[in-house]
Amino acid sequence: MRSRLPLVVACGVALLAGCARRTPEVATVTPPTILVPPPAPKPKPPQGAAPNLVIPATTPDGGYATLNRGLSPDATLWHLRAALNVAALQCNIGDPAGVAAYNRLLKVHATRFAAAFKALEAEYKRGGGDWQDRFDDAMTRVYNYFAQPPVRDAFCARALPMLTQVADMPAGGLDAVAAPNIEALDQPFVDFYRAYDRYRADLSTWTAAQPPVLTVDPQILTTSTDVTAH
Numbered sequence: 001m002r003s004r005l006p007l008v009v010a011c012g013v014a015l016l017a018g019c020a021r022r023t024p025e026v027a028t029v030t031p032p033t034i035l036v037p038p039p040a041p042k043p044k045p046p047q048g049a050a051p052n053l054v055i056p057a058t059t060p061d062g063g064y065a066t067l068n069r070g071l072s073p074d075a076t077l078w079h080l081r082a083a084l085n086v087a088a089l090q091c092n093i094g095d096p097a098g099v100a101a102y103n104r105l106l107k108v109h110a111t112r113f114a115a116a117f118k119a120l121e122a123e124y125k126r127g128g129g130d131w132q133d134r135f136d137d138a139m140t141r142v143y144n145y146f147a148q149p150p151v152r153d154a155f156c157a158r159a160l161p162m163l164t165q166v167a168d169m170p171a172g173g174l175d176a177v178a179a180p181n182i183e184a185l186d187q188p189f190v191d192f193y194r195a196y197d198r199y200r201a202d203l204s205t206w207t208a209a210q211p212p213v214l215t216v217d218p219q220i221l222t223t224s225t226d227v228t229a230h
Contacts, residue, residue, distance in 0.1 A: 043202040046195040047150035055193045064193045068186040074119035077178045083185045086146040087159035101167040108171050154188035
C-alpha cells in the first residue's frame with residue numbers, strides 16, 4: 001500500500017502558507033494645508049514724511065500747539081504775510097500770477113504790515129535779553145513752518161486762492177480776516193500732524209506684533225572663552 005504521508009505534509013504546508021499574517025496596509029493621510037497670512041506691511045509715514053519727525057504736542061481741545069496759536073493781532077497779521085509769501089514763492093511757481101498778487105498785497109497793505117512788524121518787534125523787546133536773535137529765529141521758524149514739504153499740496157490749495165482774495169482787498173481790511181485766514185492755513189498742518197500721530201500708533205502696534213529676533217555679537221562669540229551651563 002502506498003503511503004499518504006507526503007500528501008498530508010504537502011497539505012499542511014499549503015495550510016500554513018495560507019495562514020501566514022499579511023502586512024496591514026497603512027493609510028496615507030495628507031495633512032491639511034495651513035494658509036499662513038502674509039505679514040502686515042510696515043506702516044509708512046504720511047505724505048512721504050521722515051520716520052522720526054518731531055511734531056507739536058497735542059492740546060486739550062484736540063488740536064496741536066502750532067506756532068500759529070495764541071498770537072496777538074499783529075503777530076497774526078505778520079504770520080499771514082509770511083504764509084502768503086511762501087505760497088507766492090513755492091506754489092505753482094511756473095505761474096507768475098502768485099508773485100504778482102503777493103506784490104499787490106505788499107503795496108496795498110504796506111502801512112499796516114510795517115506797523116505790525118514794529119509791534120511784533122516790541123513784543124520781543126519786552127521779553128528782554130537778546131531779543132533780536134530770538135525774533136530772527138522765530139521769524140525763520142514761521143517761514144520754515146509754512147514750507148514743510150509733506151503739507152505743501154494741501155497748503156497751496158488753500159493759500160493761492162486766499163492770496164488773490166486778500167491782494168484785492170482795500171487798505172485797512174486785512175485785520176478783519178487775518179485770524180480766520182491764518183486758522184484756515186494752519187488746518188492742513190494740523191491734519192498732517194494728526195495723520196502722523198496715527199502712523200506712530202500703527203507703527204507701535206506693528207512693532208509689537210513682530211517675532212523676536214535673536215542676535216549674537218560676533219566679537220563676543222569669537223573671542224570669549226567662557227563656558228556656561230544651565
